[in-house]
Amino acid sequence: MKIGITNLKGGVGKTTVSQNLAVCFAHMGYKVCIVDTDTNQNSLAWNGVRDEELPNILVVGATDSNALTKTVDTLHKDHEIVIIDGTPSLSKMTTRIILSSDLLLIPILPSGHDFRSMTQFFERFEQAKEFRNDIPAYFLLNQYSNNLNVHSDMKGILAQFDIPILESTIRNRVAYNKTGIEGKGVYEYQDIKAKAEMVRLTKELLDKAEALNFLQN
Ligand SMILES: Nc1ncnc2c1ncn2[C@@H]1O[C@H](COP(=O)(O)OP(=O)(O)OP(=O)(O)O)[C@@H](O)[C@H]1O
């Protein structure tokens, strides 16, 4: 399965979600890799400081949009799960990510500012659908709190897009920041709530993948 993690907005958690999903999948026994499409190469740097005792996750840099599909498909031949860590730019790369993925995950922060970039993203997504009209995509609410009205309002606002919201949400937790710096995922860290929410997200994605028949190479 090829999972594209994308959104035109910077700092919404694309890299955090890519790394944490990769770590969860690896601990569940899947052979997984990350394709880092961002010129800042955060996932490559994260892998550079990752402890060798931890499950190995190959991270490959791919900043040339013309080569993306080929890189992803080549890796997919011997990795059950390829995660594409997206770039925030409104560039050809975003369209390439959309078209190279079996399933798209769109992390979003529950704020109005993000919503505007969402509208731009949605336009790009609709354009890509002219080439492939069956692209399963899901919003993922990051740094989300159920008990904040302004956050739960976001669910209503997002309902106007033709993209469902995953049931799993991610809270704002220091664990994400810390593990990002240490080359780990929260699965490998002492915050059990962070670990539990990430496992829940991973399982929700596996359920979707199974329903869509994406898990055989
Ligand atoms: N749920 C969370 N709780 C706490 N911190 C978070 C959470 N999600 C992301 N962050 C932090 O927010 C910052 C931005 O996250 P991240 O780098 O994953 O975003 P991004 O979408 O990949 O950004 P860019 O577009 O610049 O690549 C990082 O410092 C990360 O540690």
Ligand SMILES: [Mg+2]
């Ligand atoms: Mg990033």
